[in-house]
Amino acid sequence: MNTLKFGLLGAILFASPTLFASESLTAQLETPIPGIQLYSLRNEIKHNTDQAFEHIHQWGITHVEGGRDLNGLTIDEYRDYLDKHSLKLVSVDTSYTEIRDNPIAAVYKARFFGSKFATFYWIPHGEEGEFTIDEAKAAVEVLNSAGKLLKKHGITLQYHLHGYEFSPYNNGTVFDYMVQNTHFAQFQMDVFWIAHANVDPLALLKKYPGRFSSFHLKDRVANTPKLANGLADPELNVVLGQGDIAIEDIVKEAKKQGVNDFFLEDESSRSMTQLPQSLQYYLSL
Template structure:
């Protein structure tokens, strides 16, 4: 039985689950999900994660006005390991060693950035994508030499058409020294199929953000969406079951639940229970 299965079982209050399909990864939480709770009461926010049985997290880029050492101590007190730290394209361009030191401080194996600055009025263009590719290759090589894997998390604006595909395809085909993280919500929001992209680029996505979308939500390619369209996993139109099945088949290492809605405290346990039900289905 993997640790991933044990975490899901805690949330579902199941006594025992059969081992999932080979290659299943670990489950964690993107800490931005608890941004309101962390700002109000940091230890209580991490205690909530401990109650849910979540031992792994992604974040650490924003401390919500808490001292860095206090933030790390609160994580440690509740048995939470940061797997991936936040970075930015500017930091990777100007001071990539800062991302290395940040990752080393938290004991993380990944550093992830989530946005490529661009002119919102003009949209995301080839020069934006090409510049990001160059920075990712240069910084990714440095991070890799220091034991850290760099990841980029697309936000849907990368679906700008380019030649016979998109700028996201251009990036996936030309980044050689870094990896990608798929937020399945944003792939869907951009008008694409997350499973199809996983299959098109097997091995390029090292982690997933699991986030579902309210049916009927209009697509967009500007990287923005109403956070209240985040719903319990399995209740939206992203196709979470198929995504998880394909990700497990590929042996993707990390699954991070992200829920940006105001209902996060209620929805995360329900999402974990849904993932546990998928595992039960695998065992049938």
């Protein structure tokens, strides 16, 4: 995107978000607008769901992911809110327990919303934070069994990594075992959690091309401690391009591999301020 267009986009984004959302302007953008993980607006959704969704619409975003607790809404009410604000739920939330014990529920949920992904974000493991190879092997069986069922119904099962999967195993990591033995499900890369586990997201993407079907884009305060336990201070989230993660290189490689689904996420208390800036950065790539 050239400098003139980027400058104009920035002015529109902050001065007139409703105009930014117009289809005519969106069609002119060289870079498709990413989606957003609704956890970013969890507090706003809890306070006023309608207003939170309107913010997303005004930012020009049309695809969302998540909303697992639905803020007490029925699934019909939730879908009505999405339709009202022209938002498509690309990925529904599921859980390890659900796909292990009742995977057809994830199918029905995804089909109800017209979603192509069903995603879960955590695998229960030891109290001290270590994710063992035995727990990983059990998870792989669940991923393959449930993933095969979901695939039969046109849904891709995704597991979202949180960093604890990179404990050593043989000559590699527990994640190496998982990705090499999972055949009917895909993985979602949250670049923050990968980097926070002291793993290079770009190197991992190149090591396993085609195994990451979508991405959470989050940046991280530079030079802060890294821990592979799936835990981090949410205030470490910063505007894309202002942290220590090579966002531009990761996005380019992912697109080269054919990935089309990117979700902005910001878990910090500054998300409403930072998300529009992260969107502007993404569109400048």
